[in-house]
Amino acid sequence: MAEHKITFLPHKKSGFFEKGISIRDAALELGILIESDCAGIGTCAKCKVNVKDGVSSPSQVEKNLLARHELDKGVRLSCQAQIAGNSLCVIPPESQPMAGQILTSGMVGQTTLDPDIKKVLLNVPSSRLGEKYFDFEKVLNLLGQKGHLIRNYDFQIVRNLPELRHGDENAFTAVIDQEELLAIESGDTSDSLYGVAVDIGTTTVAAKLLNLNTDEVLAVISAANPQSAHGADVVSRIKYIVEHPGGLKRLNRLIIKLINGLLTSLIENAGIRATKIYKLTLAGNTVMQHIALNIDPRNLAYSPYTPVFQGPVTLKAKSLGIEINPTAAVYNLANLACFVGSDITAVLTVLDLDEKDEMQLAVDLGTNGEIVLGNKHRLLCCSSPAGPAWEGACITWGMRATHGAIERAEFIDGELRLRTIGGADPLGICGSGLIDLIGEFVRAGAIDGTGRILRASQLQGQSQNIFKEHIIHGKNGVNDIAVTRIDENRSITLTQNDVREVQLAKSAIAAGIQILMQELNVKPAQVSNVFIAGAFGNHARGQDVVDLGIIPGISPEKIVFIGNAALTGAEAVLRSKEAREKAERIAKKIEYIEIADRPEFQDNFVEGLNFAN
Amino acid sequence: MDDYSELQKCVITGKKLEVAETTSQFLDSGKTAKEILDGGLIPAMAIVGQKFEAGEFFIPEMLLAARALNAGLDILKPLLEESDVKPLAKVVIGTVKGDIHDIGKNLVGIMLRGSGFEVIDAGVDVSPAKFVELANESGADVVGLSALLTTTMPAMKDTIDEFESMGLRSKVKIMIGGAPVTEDYAKTIGADGFGRNAANAVGLAKSLVGG
Structure with missing residues (x-):
């Protein structure tokens, strides 16, 4: 069997593979992730690598998706190029999924620290000869006296018990979670109680370590979900x-x-x-x-x-x-419905939609837009297929909210000022940057109400001078927007088709919101607060949300961005029995509305495609 | 009165009332329904298709144009039938089983109608047996399958297999489309063609029926 060696750079990892295996699969075997939005079916063109020798010749898919000058330089799609001999493969930075910016800010549940998980110090003296209690039952009895009823325990705890008693030590620490005894530890360990x-x-996985005795956050981290290599x-x-x-x-x-x-x-x-x-x-x-x-x-x-x-x-x-x-x-945490998951349960745990008389709206802007509207009497949720635009996928220069992503764009004194995550050189545009950019051009009239990018000569008044230098000729006679130059040959652009993708995404959200409003017979003016969660960037502006028509008919000051509130909610449930009980109540109470099969959804969707002005 | 440019403009910009009015005027002036269709409505929708493909037009503009087109077609249709003008071909379109998304499929229907095809819309969540039944009873030349989810794509193959097992595969051309669908996938499952978008589907359907 012919085995061929492939070496990946900059990882400096090598392995031997059979002929015909794709570069992408070989990389994954070696634990190397290559960017991909399409699960390797050859539609996204995000998995570009550089490899010259030892691979199959370019497939039809590659000829369609890659430019001639790219192919000439040895740029290949790693899901298409197959191993045919020994080779050296360079994975460029833009094809390497990076750990995300830590999206940890959000509403903090103001419940007091009272976790389900507890440590209880017990004094369990050795039995005297002839005493009727057994060690383990003594533990259960002592816990009962302290008000902790135990209904479950793993019998392994009993097996471990004899080894725990050291000499004359009578101190033991019981670890309990709700009504389950998780463990018995030797001595007094009650000063250490941690949870995650x-x-x-x-796209992104985030985690937080807490000291549950002192209520301190000890560490926070996030990283790209490696499953992304199998589809966005x-x-x-x-x-x-x-x-x-x-x-x-x-x-x-x-x-x-x-x-x-x-x-x-x-x-x-x-x-x-x-x-x-x-x-x-x-x-x-x-x-x-x-x-x-x-x-x-x-x-x-x-x-x-x-x-x-x-x-x-x-x-x-x-x-x-x-x-x-x-x-x-x-x-x-409990799921709410098919595409309304426990992340939304967590978000609702740190909000008070279920407690107030007034109507409030919560939206998670992800690939599946999740929407909750209601008050303490009735709470409705739905899921709207927004597509991955908010997370930067299917946008020409789109990227997740990570290092180097343009997260903010604003015209100040006639100049387009950009802010990137981490202050780095711009690599692409994340969700918040995308709506900011489109918002600026829509307000100036350089993108019209139907979403068309106008020709520089069509711009009127003041906006002409400021905006026209950004309008460039795109493919097939449409116009694109040049955002910023990244080197001599390349500029980050916002194309006409990118604007179309955003129109699809925002209209799906708007149409979902409208259906929930109709169902509850609520007008936008009656909604007192709008909470927007999601990894699409923490620095979005309420004005953009209104001007793009993401949330129809709402005034910008009602909009609050709450970042990754799902993690905050998971944290609240960790810290507090009360929050956990609230999450469970919400899961029981909330009603799910299926919107995709409603005829008015498609009508609302089509009507909502235009921008607000 | 030979200049159809005003009528075309009204279709392209979605002016429904004007399209109906101008169509009637052309009929009054002695034009046949076929002449108005070929000279005015079909070229107008071809331009709409090009603009859509380029990104200059979007779904709302396309739907407006379709409404305007229909205002003209409604007037012409009885006359076309009377004078026994045959459609370019008959096409059954539908979204496959398990999938309920239909905006893309509807756009394909609009473009096909606007190009002179007769379109039978089977709706959404259409079973393989239903596709076969509709194609058979209408005598369709082409069947168009749509899927928006990668997970419902296999239902396209099931539908093609159903035509095969009923012995009707050679009677129809099958074309497929939808966001996750690719040219390669069309080949893999034995479809006759793949349409990138609604405008592209028209050219494909024409080539499949040899037009």
């Missing part, structure tokens, strides 16, 4: 599972591996041991959660779109392969 909150997003959106991931034997196991392993990697960083940062973590709370969209718990999510992708379970569910860390204390409780 995790939010599994389709949840539907592509399901497709991967359906089409590849062992696909579920593979995606499950990727996410568990990543969570363990994040945990390692967190505990090293905080200087504690993993075994001291007894609780982990997990939020995520329905598909991500199914995969993390090793449940086949395929039913979620076909009408009538049925999730396998709603939850909440508590599982042992060891049963999931999560490397904290093996007996630790992993609490999975």
Whole structure:
């Protein structure tokens, strides 16, 4: 069998592979991720690599998607190019998924610290000869006296008990979570109680380590979801599972591996041991959660779109392969509906939509836009297929909200000022930068109400001088917008088709909101607050949301951006029994509205495609 | 009165009332329905298709143009039938089983109608058996399958297989389209063609029926 060596740079990793394996698959085998939005079906052209020798000749797909000068220089799509001999492959920075900016700001639940997870110090003297109590029952009895009723425990705790008594030591620490006894530790360990909150997003996974005695955040981290190598959106991931034997196991392993990697960083940062973590709370969209718990999510992708379970569910860390204390409780927040996951349950936990008389709106701008509207009497949710534009996919120069992404754009004194994440040289445009840019050009009339980018000569008045230098000729007679130059040959542009993608995304959200408003018979003016969550950038402006018509008929001062509120919600549930109970109440109370099969959805969608002015 | 440019402009800019009015005027002046169709409405929709493909026009403009087109077609249709003018071909279109998205499919329908095809719209979530039934009873020349989700794409293959097993595969040309669909996928499942977008689907349908 002919085996060929391939070496990846800048990773300096090599491996031997059979002829015919794609570069992308070979990289993944070696633990190297290459950017991809389309799960390797050859439509996104984001997985560009540089490789000259030892690979198959360019496929038709590559000839269609790559420019002649790229092909001449050895640029290839890693999902298409197959190994044919020994080769050296360079993965350019733009094709390497990077750890995301830490999207951790958001509303903080102001509940007092009162976690479900507790440590209870017990004094358990050795039994005297002839005494009727046994050690373990003595522990249960003592816990009962302190008001902790135990209904569940793993029998392994009993097996471990004899080894725990050292000499005359009578002090033991019981670790309990709700009504379950998780562990008994020798001596007084009540001064260390740690927990971790995790939010599994389709593109970004974030985690936070808390000291649950002192209510301190010890460390925070986020990274790109490595499942992205098998598709940018949840539907592509399901497709991967359906089409590849062992696909579920593979995606499950990727996410568990990543969570363990994040945990390692967190505990090293905080200087504690993993075994001291007894609780982990997990939020995520329905598909991500199914995969993390090793449940086949395929039913979620076909009408009538049925999730396998709603939850909440508590599982042992060891049963999931999560490397904290093996007996630790992993609490999975409840899902609300097929495409309205426990991430939204978490978001609602830190808001008060379910408590007030007034109408409030919460929107998570992701690939699936999730929308909640209501008050304490009635709470409705729906999911709208916005597409990945908010997260930068399918936009020519789009990227996630990571280092180098343009997150803010504003004309000041006749000049387009850009701000990038981390203050770095611009690499592309993330969601907030995208709506900011379009907002500026729409307000100036350089993009008309139908979304058409006008010719420089069509611009009128003041805007002409300021904006015309940014208007350039695009393909097929349309106009594009030149945002900024990145080197001699290349400029970051916003093309006519990019504007069209944003129109599709924003109209899907607007149409979903309209249906919930109709259902509750609420006018935009009656909505007192609008909360916008999501990884699409934390620096968006309310005015853009209004001018683009993302949320129809609302005034900008009502709009509050709450960042990654899903992680904040998972954290609230970790910190507080009250928040956990609130999350469970919301999951029971909320009603799901299926909008895709409503005729008015398509009407609203088409009407909402234009910009507000 | 031979100049159709004003009528074309009214279709392109979506002026429904003007299209109806101008169409009637052409009929009054002695033009046949076929002449007005070929000289005014069809070229206008071809321009709409080009503008859409380039990104200059978007879905709302296309739907407005379609409404205007229909205002003209409604007047011409009975006359075309009377004078026994045949459509370019008959096309059954629908969104495949498990998928309920239909905006893309509707745009394809608009462009086909505006290019002289007779279109039978099967709707959404259409089973393979339903496609076969409709194609069979209408005597369709072309069947167009749409899917918006990568997960419902396999239903396209199921539909083609159904035509095969009913012994009707050779009677129809099958074209497929939708956001996640690719040329390669069309080849893999044995479709006769792949349409990149609504405008592109017209050229494809024409080539499939040898027009």
